[in-house]
Amino acid sequence: MNNEVNIMHIVFSLECGGLEKIAIELSAKLNSGVFNSCICCIDTFGELSDEAMKRGVEVILIKRKPGKDITLPFRLARLIKKKRIDLVHTHNMGPLFYGTLAGKLAGVPVIMNTRHGREKKRRNSYIWNMNAAVIAISEDAKKEMLKWNRIDTKKMKVIYNGIDIGRYSNRQNGSEVKNELNIKPSTLVVGTVARLCPEKDQFTLIGAFSKVVNKIDTAKLIFVGDGILREELNSHAEKLGISHKVMFLGFRNDIYNILPAFDVFALSSFTEGVSLTLLEAMAMERPIVATNVGGNPEVVVDGVTGFLVPPKESQKMADAIVKLLHNPELAQKMGEAGRRRVEEKFSLERMVKEYKDLYEECLAKKGISV
Numbered sequence: 001m002n003n004e005v006n007i008m009h010i011v012f013s014l015e016c017g018g019l020e021k022i023a024i025e026l027s028a029k030l031n032s033g034v035f036n037s038c039i040c041c042i043d044t045f046g047e048l049s050d051e052a053m054k055r056g057v058e059v060i061l062i063k064r065k066p067g068k069d070i071t072l073p074f075r076l077a078r079l080i081k082k083k084r085i086d087l088v089h090t091h092n093m094g095p096l097f098y099g100t101l102a103g104k105l106a107g108v109p110v111i112m113n114t115r116h117g118r119e120k121k122r123r124n125s126y127i128w129n130m131n132a133a134v135i136a137i138s139e140d141a142k143k144e145m146l147k148w149n150r151i152d153t154k155k156m157k158v159i160y161n162g163i164d165i166g167r168y169s170n171r172q173n174g175s176e177v178k179n180e181l182n183i184k185p186s187t188l189v190v191g192t193v194a195r196l197c198p199e200k201d202q203f204t205l206i207g208a209f210s211k212v213v214n215k216i217d218t219a220k221l222i223f224v225g226d227g228i229l230r231e232e233l234n235s236h237a238e239k240l241g242i243s244h245k246v247m248f249l250g251f252r253n254d255i256y257n258i259l260p261a262f263d264v265f266a267l268s269s270f271t272e273g274v275s276l277t278l279l280e281a282m283a284m285e286r287p288i289v290a291t292n293v294g295g296n297p298e299v300v301v302d303g304v305t306g307f308l309v310p311p312k313e314s315q316k317m318a319d320a321i322v323k324l325l326h327n328p329e330l331a332q333k334m335g336e337a338g339r340r341r342v343e344e345k346f347s348l349e350r351m352v353k354e355y356k357d358l359y360e361e362c363l364a365k366k367g368i369s370v
Contacts, residue, residue: 004036005363005370006083010076010090010099011039014046014059016225016251017195018276019091019116022161022351024048026089028055029352034370035359038083042072042098047251064098076102086368087359092116100130109366112358114159117273118144118294125150132362135159137274138295157358160298161274162351165343167256168283177261181222181247188219188325191262191286193255193277194269196227201291203236205268207314210240212321219245219325224258226251259284263331264324270311272296279346282338287331289320299346305338 007030009023027037038058041049049059062079064072080088080102087110090099096113103111112133118141128134128151136142136158145151175185183189190209194200202223209221223233223246230248237243252258255277259265265281265288272294279299281288288306290296302308307320324331360370 004034005086005359005368007035007037007087007089007359008080008083008085009037009039010088010095010102011041012043012092012094013041014039014048014052015044016047016253018161018273019114020046020048021276022114022116023091024052024055024057025162025164025348026352026355027052027057029348030356030359031056035356040076040079042076042095047253051253064094069098072098073101073105077105080106080108086110087112087363089114096131097127100127104130109368110359110362112362115141115145117141118271119148120144120271129155131155132365133157133358135358137161138298140295140298141273159351159354159358160346161276161279162346162348163276163279163283163342164348165283168259168280174260174263177258181249181261183220183261184218186218188216188263189222189261190219190264190266190321190325191222191224191258192266192268193224193258193280194267194275195225196223196229196233198229199269199271201268201270201312202229202233204312204314204317205266206233206236206240206242206246208266208268208317208321209246210242211315211318212325213242213245215322216325221246222258222262223248224250224252224255255280256284259286262286264289264321265306266317266321267291267296268311268317269293269296274299274346279342282335282346283342285332285335285339287324287334288338289317289324291317299341301337301341305334305341 014020040060042064052059088103088108090096090113110132113131114135134155142158178185237246265286267290274295288300290300291311292308293311300306309316
């Protein structure tokens with residue numbers, strides 16, 4: 001272990017989400033005898049912590065106190081020294097603040113941060129520039145970060161999210177999955193996978209689907225994921241008279257087993273980084289209808305792998321969904337193009353290699369060879 005480079009990822013928690021999955025993948029893939037990675041949660045463990053530990057990644061909880069916890073950087077610094085950490089990799093804003101200060105207190109050679117979403121307000125630039133590298137997950141996110149913050153552009157790097165493409169293939173029969181969900185095989189299904197939270201704007205999707213069923217009465221809408229808006233979304237579907245056509249499956253850790261049931265994958269967010277579920281759906285050859293926001297246009301090629309529509313416009317989203325449901329040949333062609341695009345640009349192997357190269361580059365500048 002003394003010959004390894006010790007890395008600590010700092011996150012709020014390992015609740016189910018794209019950021020958390022990325023931290024787990026990086027830790028597991030790079031625990032190879034050269035790097036030794038662990039994950040430190042500062043709020044709670046979360047449901048993905050068991051998966052991380054099963055994959056050989058140590059998960060530690062150092063709980064922060066309510067409000068601004070001035071003791072947390074010192075407590076984190078003690079842990080960092082104890083673990084002899086060489087590189088601290090923080091994820092998003094709270095971990096950036098606490099982890100950067102802790103890393104500096106502990107004398108860590110390299111500290112870096114990945115901003116997994118889009119910047120929406122001005123931050124204290126000093127905290128960014130105390131990092132050796134600042135990673136954005138799309139060109140759009142990088143542009144927004146530089147718009148709102150005075151970050152040294154030489155420290156900025158874009159690394160797109162990636163997924164394990166081997167998990168996702170079209171080998172499972174969609175009709176069989178529909179049967180398992182008590183849906184007739186002939187039923188056309190619109191599906192989405194996301195936290196049920198404000199920024200995902202599933203209200204617009206429900207509104208769009210209410211217009212879809214005016215033209216395709218037998219269609220179904222499936223939500224995979226859970227969150228604070230579940231009851232409100234269910235009530236919204238009831239108000240529109242379509243609750244009997246809407247299914248809430250809750251949290252699932254086997255998305256690849258559900259995606260084959262979707263005839264169209266829809267994403268209605270009004271802000272987005274690079275959605276892992278969007279990549280997963282494309283890898284499963286699902287045609288996409290997504291909002292033209294954030295990193296979505298860097299993932300979905302409009303008219304080739306799916307359709308991009310303006311946010312909060314349920315009619316345009318409905319029109320795009322109906323077009324795909326009425327044209328199975330077009331849907332199949334777009335799904336196949338989406339799979340090729342993920343293979344070319346959004347593989348897990350590519351993402352891990354880019355992070356590994358960045359780790360090595362930053363460590364080398366501090367005289368640490370890997």
